[in-house]
Amino acid sequence: MKSLESYRATGALVAINIATFFNATCIGALMVAVPLFAQSLGASTFEIGVIVGTVGLLGAFSSVPLGNLSDHLGRKKLLIQGLVLYVIIPLLYLSVKLPLLFLPLRALQGFIDPVVFNIPIVIASELGLMPGRAIGTTSSSLYLGLFVGPIVNGFLSIYSPSYTFLFCSLISFFSLLLVSFFVPETLHTDSRSPTYPGLIVLKTLIKDKILVSLCSVNFARGMVWGLVFSQLIIFLRAVGMSEMSIGGMVSTFLGLFTLIQVLTGKLAETIKEKQLLSISSCILTVTFIAVPFTPEAFFWIISGTLGSFSGVMHVSALTLLIKRSPFKRGLTTTAYAAFWYIGYLISPILSGYIAMFNPSATYFFFAVMYIIIYFICKNLESS
Numbered sequence: 523m524k525s526l527e528s529y530r531a532t533g534a535l536v537a538i539n540i541a542t543f544f545n546a547t548c549i550g551a552l553m554v555a556v557p558l559f560a561q562s563l564g565a566s567t568f569e570i571g572v573i574v575g576t577v578g579l580l581g582a583f584s585s586v587p588l589g590n591l592s593d594h595l596g597r598k599k600l601l602i603q604g605l606v607l608y609v610i611i612p613l614l615y616l617s618v619k620l621p622l623l624f625l626p627l628r629a630l631q632g633f634i635d636p637v638v639f640n641i642p643i644v645i646a647s648e649l650g651l652m653p654g655r656a657i658g659t660t661s662s663s664l665y666l667g668l669f670v671g672p673i674v675n676g677f678l679s680i681y682s683p684s685y686t687f688l689f690c691s692l693i694s695f696f697s698l699l700l701v702s703f704f705v706p707e708t709l710h711t712d713s714r715s716p717t718y719p720g721l722i723v724l725k726t727l728i729k730d731k732i733l734v735s736l737c738s739v740n741f742a743r744g745m746v747w748g749l750v751f752s753q754l755i756i757f758l759r760a761v762g763m764s765e766m767s768i769g770g771m772v773s774t775f776l777g778l779f780t781l782i783q784v785l786t787g788k789l790a791e792t793i794k795e796k797q798l799l800s801i802s803s804c805i806l807t808v809t810f811i812a813v814p815f816t817p818e819a820f821f822w823i824i825s826g827t828l829g830s831f832s833g834v835m836h837v838s839a840l841t842l843l844i845k846r847s848p849f850k851r852g853l854t855t856t857a858y859a860a861f862w863y864i865g866y867l868i869s870p871i872l873s874g875y876i877a878m879f880n881p882s883a884t885y886f887f888f889a890v891m892y893i894i895i896y897f898i899c900k901n902l903e904s905s
Contacts, residue, residue, distance in 0.1 A: 531649045537704035539663040542642040544697040546664045548608060548690040549638070550671020553751045554772055555686040556615065556624065562683070565621035567756060571874025573624045574752040578744065578867030580632030582860050588636050589856035597645045598707045604637035605698040612690035639664070640856060648708035669773050676769025732846060735898050737861040739799060739839040742895050743832050744865025749888065750775055750828065752870035757881060763818065774822055775829035795838035799899035802831040803892050810889040814882035
């Protein structure tokens, strides 16, 4: 028979999962809504790239420090502060009249994104339940929300683009209430794994050949996400796709990215993670080459392939990284995430600049990038 503490922990897990789903739905909707809104205000492809990439810039700098801060101030306290900002930020987007005025708001969102993404998973792992199952359900809630968000944006934009921003503010408020009243503080100190400054973690990662290779995989994943949520959205609109269809394409990317992470764990039982990395990078190379020649009706396949195999590479690289890193998992994961944010920062700016001259060249550039990643992964197999 379950104890009262077990029921409370289960209730807290349900609350944090629902809150995580709401948070991720908001983030997923804004990923699509912001670049389209900026374009409607007259932003160029390069300006849209800068607007999207600003989130990556701040996330790259704030990810590890905020992870350390939660070890000292408390998980719940930091998460509540982040959710208060997430209630306000969507409403402030509605007041923007010039494209460049998106930049300070995107910077604020990027700064707090690591809290909204990572802290709920940390809380779930510290509730006293089975950590693996708790982390798995919370991660599923996160990516399910990212899947639903673009669809919600596509539906609401039929009536008015402003509805998406109002909706995001409302569900962030519900998430704030759930965390405030139903989620306990779970701060734990592990004396066997002291907290190191983030720069020391990054310095150690950079010195290790295998760790650098794995982080480069996550950098490439950030590049792909930056492309999908900036230039690929604009490309799809340019070929005449509706916002509803664009939302469906993005949701296909996110949905398969979510599902494949579960399947990758099973695949790793028969195929080594290093081999999965090599196979996936090869498939992504071919996919990017095919983008400029793909008819509109087949873009679902492109979107699904990008989501699926970037998901395989993410799970494989993170699993290997955790096995090898000398640091505790929280710091290792946030340091690994910093490389994703750097890629997410660079990608929309660089791809937007290339697209000013030749949009197709953007996808060939990504194909070349994954050829390089392929050789990095092949080198991993022999190490």
